[in-house]
Amino acid sequence: MLEELQSAIDPLDDVLAIVEQAIVDDPPFVLRDGGLIRDGFDAQLDELRSISRQGKGWIARLESEERERTGISSLKVRFNKVFGYYIEVTRSHLARVPEDYQRKQTLANSERYITPALKEYEEKVLGAEDKLVQLEYDLFQQVRQQVARQGRRIQQTADSLATLDVLLSLADLAHDRNYVCPQIDESTELTIVEGRHPVIETMSLAERFVPNDLIMDTEENQLLIITGPNMAGKSTFMRQVALITLMAQMGSLVPAKEATVGVVDRIFTRVGASDNLARGQSTFMVEMTEAANILNNATPRSLVVLDEIGRGTSTFDGVSIAWAVAEYLHDNPVVAAKTLFATHYHELTDLALTRKRVKNFNIAVKEWNDQIIFLRKIVKGGASHSYGIQVARLAGLPAAVIDRAREVLKNLESGEYETEGAPRLAKSKGALPAQPADQLSLFSQGPDVLRQRLDEIDVSVLTPLEALNLLDQLKKMV
Ligand SMILES: Nc1ncnc2c1ncn2[C@@H]1O[C@H](COP(=O)(O)OP(=O)(O)O)[C@@H](O)[C@H]1O
Ligand SMILES: [Mg+2]
Numbered sequence: 001m002l003e004e005l006q007s008a009i010d011p012l013d014d015v016l017a018i019v020e021q022a023i024v025d026d027p028p029f030v031l032r033d034g035g036l037i038r039d040g041f042d043a044q045l046d047e048l049r050s051i052s053r054q055g056k057g058w059i060a061r062l063e064s065e066e067r068e069r070t071g072i073s074s075l076k077v078r079f080n081k082v083f084g085y086y087i088e089v090t091r092s093h094l095a096r097v098p099e100d101y102q103r104k105q106t107l108a109n110s111e112r113y114i115t116p117a118l119k120e121y122e123e124k125v126l127g128a129e130d131k132l133v134q135l136e137y138d139l140f141q142q143v144r145q146q147v148a149r150q151g152r153r154i155q156q157t158a159d160s161l162a163t164l165d166v167l168l169s170l171a172d173l174a175h176d177r178n179y180v181c182p183q184i185d186e187s188t189e190l191t192i193v194e195g196r197h198p199v200i201e202t203m204s205l206a207e208r209f210v211p212n213d214l215i216m217d218t219e220e221n222q223l224l225i226i227t228g229p230n231m232a233g234k235s236t237f238m239r240q241v242a243l244i245t246l247m248a249q250m251g252s253l254v255p256a257k258e259a260t261v262g263v264v265d266r267i268f269t270r271v272g273a274s275d276n277l278a279r280g281q282s283t284f285m286v287e288m289t290e291a292a293n294i295l296n297n298a299t300p301r302s303l304v305v306l307d308e309i310g311r312g313t314s315t316f317d318g319v320s321i322a323w324a325v326a327e328y329l330h331d332n333p334v335v336a337a338k339t340l341f342a343t344h345y346h347e348l349t350d351l352a353l354t355r356k357r358v359k360n361f362n363i364a365v366k367e368w369n370d371q372i373i374f375l376r377k378i379v380k381g382g383a384s385h386s387y388g389i390q391v392a393r394l395a396g397l398p399a400a401v402i403d404r405a406r407e408v409l410k411n412l413e414s415g416e417y418e419t420e421g422a423p424r425l426a427k428s429k430g431a432l433p434a435q436p437a438d439q440l441s442l443f444s445q446g447p448d449v450l451r452q453r454l455d456e457i458d459v460s461v462l463t464p465l466e467a468l469n470l471l472d473q474l475k476k477m478v
Helices: 002-008 013-022 043-070 091-096 116-148 151-176 234-249 283-297 315-331 346-354 388-394 399-413 437-456 464-477
Strands: 076-080 084-090 102-106 110-114 183-185 190-195 212-216 223-227 258-262 267-270 303-307 338-342 358-368 371-380
Touching (some): 013 116, 043 076, 043 084, 043 116, 084 091, 084 116, 091 110, 110 116, 116 151, 212 234, 223 315, 234 338, 283 303, 283 315, 346 358, 388 399
Parallel strands (some): 183 258, 223 338, 303 338
Antiparallel strands (some): 190 212
């Protein structure tokens, strides 16, 4: 391939020669003001330039000559667009103005004059300059046409260089970041040993990036349900699998220790929570539209990544939809694609009991003193807890809210309901904070109010002035 590319690269020496002969090293940005064409390229242009230069030299000399002749040391030769070149004499020296000066304009402190000789040279200079600019423009057009006639060769070479550039960049990246050459075949398998996320692994995280393995196929491991608390690394893992597949198929090496990639026909994704809000569709609607597209178009050769589908609606609706989507992707042989399915609905792990190709995985966490530690390792089996409350505490929710949430959770889990069906949590002691309110707002709520305020800001619609005011506001809040 490199040889092919090389043979397609044309050094374009003839085109280079045209440009080098005709155009100055540092041409101006506009074409109409001249200064584009090199000296020596065109005889007529050189001649016009020399006339213009000589004329300007003569006019410059005129000033000192006239000063001497008239004895007016402050006499000046100037230029403006209306009168062209003129001689200016200040009021106090008017008595010494010679006869041959023709008055052109009277100002408060001075008079402006022309002389026939001055006008004669001016005509030469300005005439030459007009012609110069036009001639340069014409010459430039000619050069451009000459170059354009070689357009095909230039484009072909640019194309080869672009391809070479992409290959070189991929090679450089693969070398710097220890990528491996994936094995690519026609199977429906996808095996990754110690895969990494190509972007996250390069970010300076507080922790080391933890690589993960994956085995998928269409026989045993078609639909992987991935559970685990928020922040465990579900989305990262799924995206890294999709990216490794994509990179492998585009001919890149991949961030892993080993990888076997059966060629896929498409990668379908449903990820991200608030992506399309700006276009006026609710999160849930976007989610469902994308899910519909996947279910209508996936094939057993596809790779499907579903991240927390059903999150945008009520719990019961959400579980039901997620469940039915997963079942369909498993049961319908037309769309039975390799699927990674991250969910916080633990109920979905039950699918593995009745569906042969469904496997449960979770991202391991460790409980320690009522806290959680993220291990970032994907392991077999469903997650037992969602650890939502622990994660909420990590995020800085006030202790009183965390305690109350724990209480509500306990009641919910023990399934105690009133006779009318209302959970007993409504009955237990209220959510009043144990500490005085102002103390809470000072020490635990402060950062969250800020965070909330920041979260509400849509930077894309702020004017610079609004942004400044906002910054001032935030500063006051702090
Ligand atoms: N394998 C990993 N190694 C190190 N850090 C990770 C790893 N996976 C995820 N993280 C960190 O955890 C954060 C949350 O991961 P994310 O995939 O969004 O979690 P989830 O989708 O489970 O809520 C990431 O932004 C990243 O900083
Ligand atoms: Mg996620």
